[in-house]
Amino acid sequence: MQKLIPHLSIRILQQFFVVFAIMFCLHGYAQEHHPNLILTKKGVTDIRKHLGQIPIFDQTLAATKKEVDAEIASGIHVPIPKDMAGGYTHDRHKKNWLILQKAGILYQLLEDEKYAIYVHDVLKAYAAMYPTLPLHPQTRSYARGKIFWQCLNDANWLVYVSQAYDCIYTYLSKQEREYLEKNLFVPYANFLSEGSPQFFNRIHNHSTWGNVAVGMIGLVMNNEKLINNALYGLKSDNIDPNQKDNDGGFIKAKGQKTGFLANLDEPFSPDGYYTEGPYYQRYAMYPFMVFAEALQNVKPELKIFEYKDGVLIKAVYALLNLTKTNGEFFPLNDGQKGMSYYSRELVSAVDIAYHFGGNDASLLSIAKKQNKVQLDDTGLAIALGIQQGKTTEFIKKSIELRDGSDGSEGSVGILRSKDQHLELLMKYTAQGLSHGHYDKLSFSYYNKDTEIFQDYGLARFVNIEQKNGGGYLKENKTWAKQTIAHNTIIQDETSHFGGKFEIGSKHHSEKYLFDSSNPKLQVVSAKDQNAYPDTKLHRTMIMLEDEDFEKPILIDVMQFDSNTIHQFDLPFYYNGQIIDTNFEYITPSSLEVLGNKNGYQHLWLEGKKEFQNDETTQVTWLSKNTFYTLSTIIKAKDEFLFARIGANDPKFNLRRDPSFIVRKPKTKNGAFISVIETHGLYDPVTEIANNAYSNIKGITKFSIQNEKYIAWAIITKKGNTHTFILCTSDTNKKSTHNLSLNGKTYTWSGPYSYTKEN
Template sequence: MFSCKIQNETSYKKEAATHLGSHPKLIITKAGVEQIRKELGHIPIFDASVQIAKEEVDAEMALGIDTPIPKDFSGGYTHERHKRNFFMLEKAGLLYQILNDEKYAKYVKDMLFQYEAMYKDLPVHPQTRSYARGKLFWQCLNDSNWLVYASQGYDCIYDYLSAEERAQLENNLFRPFADFISIENPQFYNRVHNHSTWGNAAVGMIALVMGDDDLLHRALYGIENDGIDADAKDNDGGYIKNEDGKAGFLANLEEPFSPDGYYTEGPYYQRYAMYPFLIFSEALNNVKPELKIFEHKNGVILKAVNALLNLSDADGDFFPLNDGQKGMSYYSKELVTAVDIAYLHGLKNPELLSIAEKQNRVLLDDSGLAVALGIKEGVAKPFEKKSVNFSDGPQGKQGGVAVLRDGDVEVVFKYAAQGLSHGHYDKLSFSMYETGEEILQDYGLARFVNIEQKGGGNYLKENKTWAKQSIAHNTLIQNEESHFQGKYDIGSQHHSVLNFYDFNNDRIKVVSAHETNAYPGTVLNRTMALIRDANFEKPYVLDIMAVTSNQTNQYDFPYYYFGQVMETNFEYTTPEILKPLGTKNGYQHLFVEGHGKANNGNVKFSWYHAGRFHTLTTVTNAQDDIYFTRIGAHDPDFNLRKEPGFMLRKNEAKDALFVSVIESHGSYSPVSENAVNSHSHIAEVKVIYNDNQYTAIAIKDIQGNIKTFIVCNSKVSGKEQHELVINGDTFQWTGAYYFN
């Protein structure tokens, strides 16, 4: 059962169709139009947004309307033209309402009738790659994009059209369009995935404009009796329906979101899905307020906006967990929508206004007006990002993602569920940032989105052969095999488990989790701490990965960095001819640029990037191997970024412990040609105790000061009392860890 106050399906279906007031009513309302016209010219950010839209639409109108016969993948002319058109339908409709200029209504009308004339005879798209081909676009997903935006344009000119014109558009274009992306493509529409969210919102938006409660029911609850097994999967690797066999918009609000607002596919696709989630919710709130959509699942859709903003770095770029394109940020159009609607319906949080100020534009509707007035009145406050832990899974019981923050250093620790079809095989992986710069990276996706020359702008084969594989991430790999054998069927059944987290200590932020299913018979236990020490320029990271297994294995532990190698304390050789590290599971894409044997004690590796120095100090023994790697082997089309890595390997080991400290320090100015604090401040990192109960690490700086960190490996209650004697010293503490 759904957890919100929405009526059950039976009572809802019996409800008669209602229209609350006249059009427009979806996103911009009739009352909103009146207030906007009254305030226009006195609300700077809104006025500027209107002017930008006006210039854009006027330029398109001058070019004339083009609705070409579809033939291209994303990035091609026909794809981009139809995409451009649906944006213009929405913007021109809004301009008609705000400026009361009939030329914009005529432009929307003419374009819609041009689509109406072509749609009835339009075959499915000629490109056959998608599991659900559209008509205007190569996939139903983009057809749904079109209908979401076109619905808003239609709503804005609804009263401008005659009854006969509306009937012609609805009977020949909008209803057939809605039927095509839903009942004719249930494998697209009736599942839990960001694709389906767009489809559900598209059908629901046009339903609200037309007052069609049958279509609205289909949008909210999916297609009844679609003939698809509840456990079936589409060929994109996602389950068709949720755990209860339900589909539709409400199922997509229930299943992918945790109670904290984390979206299981990751922030990149959460960003993409937030537009239909919020725009349809806004429309439902305006037209069907009795559904109380913003209260659904304890207000999860508004929590999701806060979660997404917190899953961005100092520059606003989203952390590229799972399939995620780097550089996507809260400056995107989807987040303008999210911030504005969340502000209007989320108790007008003044911190959201500071994000809107950075975005420097607002929606041309009721929510955009509210934000513009708030900014004008000077009530904005900085959006403060703190250390945060987000649970994953519909009940918040499928692992999660933690972000440790101290000053301008951020550590992202992923111990989440698979993430549906966009998930990567990277349990207990992490990445590190400083002032928005990646220090240790997650590769993200292998795709050039909407660039036609690169596979039609779609996912490249290297996304599966490299980006999704475990070796592409900063985590442990056993026997050169990806987690869960790199198989979705296995990975989707499991998730990592949180041990504990603690962000309440000013000196240290800690998170710990374990994974028992990535490799049968092997347990991975990783603890990460961000430590502030007055003897260090910046907070540093302590990384502890403990591995226990029922057999002897090879363990690889990569760190993917950026920049130039500065210094090492071990001997290595560089080959004259580059060869791949392995033959499969992503190893075939890694060139070996150097190889050496580790030291007994510590290996130190320093590099320089973006004006800063960084050093990794790791505990090793003489049997360990060290590899310098470079992404790009077996890449004839140059689809992969040629980026470096530093990898530790333990051979013939049953149980193993990887312990490292990563520090950022110093600077270099190419103008003054002066290097400051370019060397590590770590003298030694040492394991002073380790068993199945406790792991203790001593960190000694170059001045001789020692910090001791002890993590509990079994009893992780925050109230448990502990006593441990190490080398004659007694340590007593309460909770899951000790630090002093």
């Protein structure tokens, strides 16, 4: 018996040393592998070595230091949550997440303990408050948060704050880390995931933020359960598959995969287009890209930047191509105008795409315009690239971006003039989840930063508390999402799919043709046969550059074919001052509303003309000292309406924007054919107007017995005739066609023909 005791003691000692060794290794891991999310230990060393030599990085760092120092001087502010977006507590906690992340970075780069102390003190205040917090007192969200009125903002907070925690991880003692993780980070992550499955387990930008928040803090704490939940979603949940969020979108389709990877698989097309539209793609790109950066740093074996054929890097290029010349995003679906690639999300996205996507020098030109960088390894790469003179220009050309996870659900087509000043965007996509609008085959058109024909965007004042707590206004549903709010066709004053999400989400438009091979004649064409029952729609838009016109013209051909008689409207939302029309119209002595539902209740009728004969109407207007003319083929009994947004809007939630509406009151089939000219200049200093008149004399549509073709001609005031023929059933470039028009035979190959005759 006595001989056994020493052996047992030896075994106990051996086990002790094993446990000690494991604990030592874990401690070593903590010491050696932080920071490891967006900053790395090697990156920190490299950055410190180059400080003072990389202007764009140094400027960003100096501005960040000034901002954070001011906040530290003001003290710690962790109020009890109570407000909606735009209120004090909301904005204070939002400011905290931004400052904490920046303070953590400053600690790493400047080695000044005051930043680590500040981060720790603020996190301790949150850890003391969080266990006592109920759900947020504001009850409007389908997934209420605790610090904010919705889980989405709680997730925003954790995405940023996890980076701050990573930066001070090694500064804290084991006991300090245990306190923060037990009282704040673990329960926070559990609340966002298992506690809010209707938020976490879905395909939507909301859940992307939730997935990334849980994944980022999981990476910091080396918590595999949280990391797996983030990547692959919860294993099971009790969500009603028919439950909807605040915007009317379904929370979760039955049997649908969830998690970060599923949110890469589903909303993104192979071209990097995000089905919700560029505004929400911009918003989601920050969590997508920073989590990918963190995964690449911590779990490089996942090869996240190669996932789905490198879709994340493609998504950055897609977003940059979805901007106007001034960098503002096209406001597809729910989108706030003015949002641009100068946003902090795109600063991060461009830096990360450059660093992990092959050091494309053209991205440096975007970074130079942004004039700031992410304060990490990727920002250093950008700064060094610019300093070393590697910058080349990012050139935006005509491009088609497919929609749908496999690229089969329509597209967005963008045509650009050679000088990139004129830009057409035509939308023939899927619904766009809950942020989608009912606007199949719609378009918007721009001259640099001027909206020639605009998309309204969303009806919301983001983070302005006085306007519905900064949330969506009811007019977003009654106006902005409705078809009449867009430049596309409306049947019987009813929105596409009856304005019903569950119907619209089942269908998408179909690409017919996209051809930008000839910069002087570019074509985009698409069809839709689901927007209205028993009605087929086909829109073709052509950008033509010719010496007859000062600048390229845009030709718009909207065909419709129904089994029964309907009223068809085609609106054009312009900006500017009407200069002239070639027809007389009636203006009412008092304003009257154009309709009573589906968005028409928000339109005032300001003028009207009913035509007795076939003719070409023309309206010229002036916007930002440039003239524009809309020339349109009109048939007898057609109407031309002048309308303005603002009816039934007692709280002035809508802009008072004007529009033209071409109406065909009773017909089964036909086409709206229009030409938009950009011409002339008015100089308010010299008070001289140059080329203020249209160069078009008229437009003619040819009568053709063969329904597989449509043909029209534009006759200029010089006497030249531009004739176009489109085959509407065959896009094969090798197919040959023969067609007789007014006794003349046209022979060509491919889907369309264009000839100019003097």
